[in-house]
Amino acid sequence: MNSKQALFKYLVRLGDNALVLAQRLIEIVADGPELEEELANANFSLDYLGQARLFYTYAGEVEGKGRTEDDFAFLRSDREFENVLLVEQPNGHFGDVIVRSVLFDAFYLLQLEALSACSDERLVEIAIKAAKEIRYHLRYGSQWLVRLGDGTEESRRRVQRSLDDLWKYTGELFAGDEIDEAFRAEFAGPDLAAMRATWASNIAAIVKEATLELPEDGWMAGGGREGRHSEGFGYMIAEMQHLQRSYPGLNW
């Protein structure tokens, strides 16, 4: 893998994580627990979507085959998406949404902060911009986690269950492969082992504040980054890509 390929693949994965979470969060619109939280999550979705557009557009330029952001989002099959499994997990109840966001954002923020110091100038610019937004998301999610965990007996029981259920998807966040290694070597990319330690201590602090129990690391799910996704993923992107598939080339 040469440096151009490493950068391209790394950018597409960044775009995939952001786009898939954007799509999951937008499903909350008209289905949120209350208007304010629905709007908040719709706005988060917009941030992720904007970031995905920046990553995909840049990936298309690096690749040099004329692919645009829309080609990456709407004209690839499920097996071509390399997002982590965590971001594609169905919304479930509001506690599930919050836990999924906190676990991912705590990782993504560290990733963006590391990328803010990588050697690719354009990626640095995107990462600095995106980190500002994700910092805000994480603050929102952490506050909700505390409110739910340290709330009523029922909210605590249910959000603990969310945390226990989603924990198995956190291993994949740090399971590097040859793309991460090549990107790190060529562009001074993130050190996943160091990130994992910081992530674990940040999450432990939030979980403690929320008076919840930190799950133990057990079996961890994987495969998203090789294009093997959960059952619900195909349905989700079928809906997301429906317009482009039904009316190829359709424009607003």
Added chain:
Amino acid sequence: MSAEPANNRPQTEERIWKYLESVPDPEIPVLSVVDLGIIRAVNVAAGTVEVVVTPTYSGCPATEVIEKSIVDCLAENGIDDVVLKRVLSPPWSTAWISDAGREKLRAYGIAPPEDDAGKRSLMDSLRAIACPRCDATSTTLVSEFGSTPCKASYKCESCLEPFEYFKCI
């Protein structure tokens, strides 16, 4: 009544800044794109006008509308050769909203940004935001997000009016 048609006058950067002051932000129309601080530079060279714009948020849905408004506004003033350049760095900050812009926001009923949210730690409590209608500081955060990504929803405990606060980023 101008002595010569607009398109025959040499376009100066200063004049173009003046034109841009009439381009509103589509979501907060009391603010111009200049008040908002998203016009980073105007360069005139060899008959071409380059306008450098930075988005407020990565996913701001108004970005395309704003760019079109800029092109339309300059076309109305006889400038057809416009190049828009979108830059991300340095990232937009609410600190770039002009003083005039802050006053316009307050008069419009939106509390202007107060400090730099980026420097706040995760669990810090929010600083008191003054109600744009009655100036009371006994206000409560209703939601971190309001009608757009850039605003939060507040309620004034004194005059009981809900209001929006332009968040700091």
